[in-house]
Amino acid sequence: MKKFFLLFLVTSLSFAQVDRVEPPFWWNDMEHSDVQIMFYGKNIAENQVSVSNGIIIKGIQKTENPNYVFVTIDTKNTTAQDLVFTFKNKNKSFTQNYSLKSRKENSKFRKSFDSSDMIYLLMPDRFANGNPNNDSHPSVIEKADRTKIDGRYGGDIDGMIKNLDYIKDLGATTLWPTPLCEDNDERGSYHTYGQSDVYKIDPRFGTNEDYVKLSNELHNRDMKLIMDYVTNHWSYNHWMMKDMPTYDWFHQFPGFKQTNFKTTTHSDTNASETDKNLATSGWFVKSMPDLNQKNPLVLNYLIQNAIWWIEYANLDGFRVDTYPYTDKESIALWTKAVTDEYPNFNIAAEAWLYSHAQISYWQKDSKIAAIQSYNSYCPTVMDFMLQTILEKGVLKEEKQNWNEGVTKFYDTFSNDFLYPNINNMFVFAENHDTQRINFVYPKFDDYKITMALIATIRGIPQLYYGSEIGMTGSKNVGDGDIRREFPGGWSDHKQNAFTKEGRTAEQEKYHAVTKKLFNWRKNKEVIHSGKTTHYIPENNVYVYFRYNEKESVMVIMNNSVEKQKMNINHFKESIKNNTSGKDVLTDKSFDLKNDIEIEGKSVLILELK
Incomplete structure (x- = not known):
């Protein structure tokens, strides 16, 4: 009799095992309200599944592997709460707790x-x-x-x-x-x-x-x-x-x-x-x-x-x-x-x-x-x-x-x-x-x-x-x-x-x-959001403007090893009425009425004024 009881106890413990639950918990008030919970454990699919608190089970999916069962529950219009899943097979049963948590305020519309x-x-x-x-x-x-x-x-x-x-x-x-x-x-x-x-x-x-x-x-x-x-x-x-x-x-x-x-x-x-x-x-x-x-x-x-x-x-x-x-x-x-x-x-x-x-x-x-x-x-x-x-x-x-x-x-x-x-x-x-x-x-x-x-x-x-x-x-x-x-x-x-x-x-x-x-x-x-106008490079110098209604930035990139002189009139459509530009990296100011000289292998980022 003692041997039978021990065997029954070991069998029950083995039967009751849930090794993994994924997702491990969920939230109420989610767009993805039909959450499909994967339960994994030895022969877990042999059980009938129910859940507490009036939560509706919308689907139970089993696969060729009896160690998995996928249970879909409806969490729409629910509150944050602790649920209990019951797995039952003949006269044996075990339970698994599962939480629905409260979402962070304004979580849905988080800024990215x-x-x-x-x-x-x-x-x-x-x-x-x-x-x-x-x-x-x-x-x-x-x-x-x-x-x-x-x-x-x-x-x-x-x-x-x-x-x-x-x-x-x-x-x-x-x-x-x-x-x-x-x-x-x-x-x-x-x-x-x-x-x-x-x-x-x-x-x-x-x-x-x-x-x-x-x-x-x-x-x-x-x-x-x-x-x-x-x-x-x-x-x-x-x-x-x-x-x-x-x-x-x-x-x-x-x-x-x-x-x-x-x-x-x-x-x-x-x-x-x-x-x-x-x-x-x-x-x-x-x-x-x-x-x-x-x-x-x-x-x-x-x-x-x-x-x-x-x-x-x-x-x-x-x-x-x-x-x-x-x-x-x-x-x-x-x-x-x-x-x-x-x-x-x-x-x-x-x-x-x-x-x-x-x-x-x-x-x-x-x-x-x-x-x-x-x-x-x-x-x-x-x-x-x-x-x-x-x-x-x-x-x-x-x-x-x-x-x-x-x-x-x-x-x-x-x-x-x-x-x-x-x-x-x-x-x-x-x-x-x-x-x-x-x-x-x-x-x-x-x-x-x-x-x-x-x-x-x-x-x-x-x-x-x-x-x-x-x-x-x-x-x-x-x-x-x-x-x-x-x-x-x-x-x-x-x-x-x-x-x-x-x-x-x-x-x-x-x-x-x-x-x-x-x-x-x-x-x-x-x-961040301005438009771009760029100019066909000459002498290995690339010039482009970033601009919006409020301001304009002129970037002059000289990839040549030699100093280059920029004909400022060539860029007049983008310079418009601005008369000077201040370099972001050196704080040096440039008069936009005159041609600009740029050293070899260098770059100017001019905030136009």
Whole structure:
């Protein structure tokens, strides 16, 4: 009898187990009111499910895996409350608590990032180590090892928080850290794009509560937080890979087959279906299984996860990794669901393509995509055309001809008509996946010209951490080399570049020009939303005006090594009745009645009076 009782007790305990509930909680008064809760546990689908407090269950979906059950409840017109789900099978039952929380005031209409912002991009593992005690953690495989170029170094959320004043002082208004959710890969996990749990911050960065603290600390400084979100793939060590909800939760060939990386097949009217399918269904690499967004359960899971993080961490925007690598109809549904929930929420798509038309295809209300009756609903795209020109060395082309030198800038901006919202463009010289701009251009003069361009053209400027002190690195050495430690971020560093006293004279030169440019830009509506008029370059000098009804800024960019004289009458239509211009960088005034001389390899940003 005793043996039977013990066996019954063990069976009951096993029966009662719920290992995961996702989303872990929800909110009342949400646009997404039909919340689909995933319950995971041994043979959980064998049970009947009910819920307390008169909440309506709108659907119960089971899959071929009995360890999952997806329960959809109607939370419309409900109050914040604690619910109890009951799982019953014959004479045995168990319960699971679930909370509906109150939303933050005016959460739906939160303000997001826009062209008035400057975004500071950093890789958390390589920026600053604020808490050495979490450098390694027993729950994840890879431990800290700063001797490896692609090892984990220990940077974390605490490190970011401790240096927010430095970032703000530089002129940044918005922080974009690369992904922070758990990445349990055996190696190279520091970049965190192969996530193993999308509801949990990686313990080597901190906790979910630490992430909320980062958001609060930014908001206390009138700054914003962008989450780097990945819709296309997870990690091979994601917990679902060990026990898939459905066989087609991930794309199977069966198993692994690499993408052909040809996302132009989305719009290519001549593309074969075979190539189209491989572009979006193939895996990036073996360690990153490709999510099947065509599966309604997967798509809804991603929608709810995105909304959950926005509401929970009070986020101000998303940057979405590898946006065109997903099924294009599904990613449009995901984007629309998020922006329906938060109408002012900005999402930036990483559409890494090499033509203006192809990039424009992915911006909301694109006339090019409309030809195929498609709308991504994604407000912002990244200007990879400009970044490519810079990375390929346009500023090294000191002689101008029809298609070399600063003519390339003129030509790229002449395609602005293709974009439905030209102010919603990420403009950047580099990021965590490209060559360091200070590697491409080792000379300070080229950096100054580059930053002047990024700070004054249309769009949303983004700066990559460390460039403002001259940090360099080469992808030829390895990705880890373009993601070096920020000097002063670790206790054993010999210098602290977070402080003026700790910077070398050369580092301070870079920092000073960056700080001056982006702090000036903060309050310049003419740059945030003004129009542009540019002039065909002559003698490798590019001139453009940013203007609105109130003011005008003239930018003169001399990429020639020789001093150049500008015939001021050539620009009379843009100068109009203004008689002088004051340079933002030097405070020097110029008489616009006379021709302007500009030194070789230099830039003038003239506020016209």
